[in-house]
Amino acid sequence: MSPIEPLVFTGLAALTITACTLIAFSKNLVYSAFSLLGAFAGIAGLMILLGADFVGVIQILVYVGGILVLYLFAVLMTAGIGDVKLSNPVISVKIAAPALVLLVLLLGKLIYSTHWFAAETTTFAPTTSAIGETLLKEYLLPFELISILLLAALVGAVAMARREVKEGKGS
């Protein structure tokens, strides 16, 4: 626990909350998609701050490198017809904004009134090899199941997109 830790936490939390606020309240969906970068990077930094180095790097690789680019492609491909009207809220903000504040207050009260386990002194060590061993020993079945799930999702996504291209060529 170095003295610089609260400073780093404050900076990363400010980045994350700012980006999330932009995502939630921006009128233009393209701005929302781009500010997703700030949210993902901030959360990856927080994970690394907590000593989960491997998950932080994977977060950047998968989210920023993969999912964010996918979202940008999708948003920009549909942005021609998705004009400002489609980005407008469907439920009145007058109802949703108080509900948002209420949800944050409720969760905050729950978090601060619950007696959590005492924070112990934790050691910071590389976690990569330990994660590998845990995945292949105790969590072998979930690991294999999630691999099959990922493969099925990949094949399903490709199959859907491919059939659509064929129809487009035929017509």
Added chain:
Amino acid sequence: MINLQHFLFLAAIVFSLGIYTVVTRRNALGILLGTELVLNAAALNMIAFGHYGNKIVEGSVYALFVIVLAAAEAAVALAIGLMIFRNFNTIDASSVDEMRG
């Protein structure tokens, strides 16, 4: 001193903003952006509990599972979204109310 509650409250804020995005967006892709925030908040919670419970490896494993599920969800959902856009020529979630092919 940063403790568990700080991280939990931050994740709660991210979760709430994600729910707000899901509820208020009319664009189907905007709804998906909200679900990404919700899943990220869950992963951050896993890591925070793992760190302060001295079980960072188990917390990391669960966070990895969350990330894999988010990746699978994003791939399938965006494929469906693009198909809806091609078939209906709109991405408005409330105007897609027919089951024609």
